[in-house]
Amino acid sequence: MRKFAIIGFGCAGYNGAKSLREHAPNVVIDVFDPSRRSPFNPMLSTYHAAGKLPYDAVFPFGSLEEICRALDLNYFSENVLEVTADRTIRTESDLYRNYDGILLATGADAMVPGSLRCSGNRWFTMRTLDDALALRQHLDTNQVRSAAVVGGSMVGIKVAELLHSEGVNVTIVDAASHLFPLAAYESTARFIQRQLENKGLGFRFDAKVTAIDEDGIAFADGSALQADLVCLCIGTRAGTRSFRNSSVQIGHAVVVNSHMETSVPGIYAAGDCCEGINLQTGKTAVIGLWANAAMQGACAGANMAGDHADCPGNILHNITRFFDMDFISLGDITLPGCKHLFDCPEFFVSLVMDGNTLQSVNVVGNYRVSGILKHHLVKQLTGGASTTFTPAQRGLLERNGLPREFIQLIGGSPNDRA
Numbered sequence: 001m002r003k004f005a006i007i008g009f010g011c012a013g014y015n016g017a018k019s020l021r022e023h024a025p026n027v028v029i030d031v032f033d034p035s036r037r038s039p040f041n042p043m044l045s046t047y048h049a050a051g052k053l054p055y056d057a058v059f060p061f062g063s064l065e066e067i068c069r070a071l072d073l074n075y076f077s078e079n080v081l082e083v084t085a086d087r088t089i090r091t092e093s094d095l096y097r098n099y100d101g102i103l104l105a106t107g108a109d110a111m112v113p114g115s116l117r118c119s120g121n122r123w124f125t126m127r128t129l130d131d132a133l134a135l136r137q138h139l140d141t142n143q144v145r146s147a148a149v150v151g152g153s154m155v156g157i158k159v160a161e162l163l164h165s166e167g168v169n170v171t172i173v174d175a176a177s178h179l180f181p182l183a184a185y186e187s188t189a190r191f192i193q194r195q196l197e198n199k200g201l202g203f204r205f206d207a208k209v210t211a212i213d214e215d216g217i218a219f220a221d222g223s224a225l226q227a228d229l230v231c232l233c234i235g236t237r238a239g240t241r242s243f244r245n246s247s248v249q250i251g252h253a254v255v256v257n258s259h260m261e262t263s264v265p266g267i268y269a270a271g272d273c274c275e276g277i278n279l280q281t282g283k284t285a286v287i288g289l290w291a292n293a294a295m296q297g298a299c300a301g302a303n304m305a306g307d308h309a310d311c312p313g314n315i316l317h318n319i320t321r322f323f324d325m326d327f328i329s330l331g332d333i334t335l336p337g338c339k340h341l342f343d344c345p346e347f348f349v350s351l352v353m354d355g356n357t358l359q360s361v362n363v364v365g366n367y368r369v370s371g372i373l374k375h376h377l378v379k380q381l382t383g384g385a386s387t388t389f390t391p392a393q394r395g396l397l398e399r400n401g402l403p404r405e406f407i408q409l410i411g412g413s414p415n416d417r418a
């Protein structure tokens with residue numbers, strides 16, 4: 001009987017196992033993950049830490065026992081320390097096993113640069129469920145009046161929201177010149193910043209943090225910010241340590257092709273530990289998003305079973321809700337083109353067009369329009385069908401309050417757009 005290993009049991013590992021089982025009912029599937037927990041949804045962990053969601057709600061696929069029973073998985077609660085090119089793994093307990101196929105799905109770790117001096121026990125990261133639980137416990141057992149959140153992107157803004165909802169005075173600090181530096185144009189970022197300032201948040205940009213201690217943070221220019229608590233949310237590093245001897249190609253993360261296979265036949269990767277194809281640039285890039293991890297895991301699982309599934313790639317996209325605002329960013333904001341801006345009652349929209357081609361768009365408003373806009377950009381890139389909106393799509397965008405000029409600009413018929 002063929003044997004497969006899934007290394008890491010988050011969103012990518014779960015969807016890989018599920019797809020593998022659906023496509024190959026009779027194979028052995030061993031799952032390795034030290035957490036002893038069912039796969040959890042990291043974007044819900046801050047809601048749990050804020051007391052808005054019960055503990056069970058962060059596990060969208062059910063309990064570990066239920067999943068293992070339903071998918072007939074053998075679960076090993078330990079880290080895999082090494083994977084070699086002949087598809088052998090070595091675990092913490094010195095278990096050696098050889099497999100017909102392996103899925104690397106180890107996610108990513110919170111980034112803590114070696115150059116940053118961190119001391120004391122009032123600083124946190126926000127990546128794992130344990131991180132969220134540790135922050136909750138600290139808030140429950142200490143009086144926290146002020147906090148600095150280092151990193152003004154998707155995770156930092158969620159942590160800022162959580163702390164603000166507890167009555168904490170929050171300052172967001174970033175080395176970049178504005179919020180969401182990888183996803184927002186400066187105009188969008190300033191718009192969001194103004195809304196957050198109205199709610200009482202403080203900001204400090206172009207600020208390089210050199211040290212975190214019991215008093216708060218110190219900056220490269222010699223200044224300091226006092227804070228009872230610091231949360232470091234400056235990005236992630238793909239979890240590739242165990243694969244260094246496997247011969248799989250590793251750039252910023254494990255490099256995969258459109259079948260989610262690495263450079264070593266039979267070894268696949270999915271989720272935040274891998275670089276899939278960025279449809280806009282044609283190059284590989286980490287697109288660290290929940291839906292992307294699910295799609296990649298499902299594709300890898302089918303191919304491991306011997307099917308021919310394709311994951312042609314993805315675009316950079318970010319759909320986040322915070323402080324009663326939805327922020328949608330689609331596409332690579334560094335691509336050149338002509339900038340347009342629409343500031344209307346329901347939405348703040350800015351976008352970059354290259355001729356009739358949408359390069360990237362920022363929308364602050366409601367998330368309900370995000371599916372159509374993302375689908376439109378992907379369709380435009382994959383070039384299959386017409387890139388004008390259907391009447392139903394136009395109707396939905398208009399009903400949600402998006403300006404007609406914007407809809408016309410990105411998805412009207414080419415004659416209308418000229």
Ligand SMILES: Cc1cc2nc3c(=O)[nH]c(=O)nc-3n(C[C@H](O)[C@H](O)[C@H](O)COP(=O)(O)OP(=O)(O)OC[C@H]3O[C@@H](n4cnc5c(N)ncnc54)[C@H](O)[C@@H]3O)c2cc1C
Nearest residue numbers: 008010011012033042043079080106107271272288289290
């Ligand atoms: C606070 C927060 C907010 C987010 N918000 C959003 C959002 O709004 N929208 C969105 O789309 N995405 C969001 N994300 C990102 C999204 O959650 C991730 O892209 C997705 O969960 C990645 O899934 P994964 O399976 O690749 O990795 P993970 O969920 O990190 O799973 C990796 C698993 O691998 C295990 N592992 C690691 N190393 C080993 C090893 N050597 N051996 C065995 N097991 C190992 C770990 O224990 C872990 O269980 C957010 C993330 C965070 C942290």
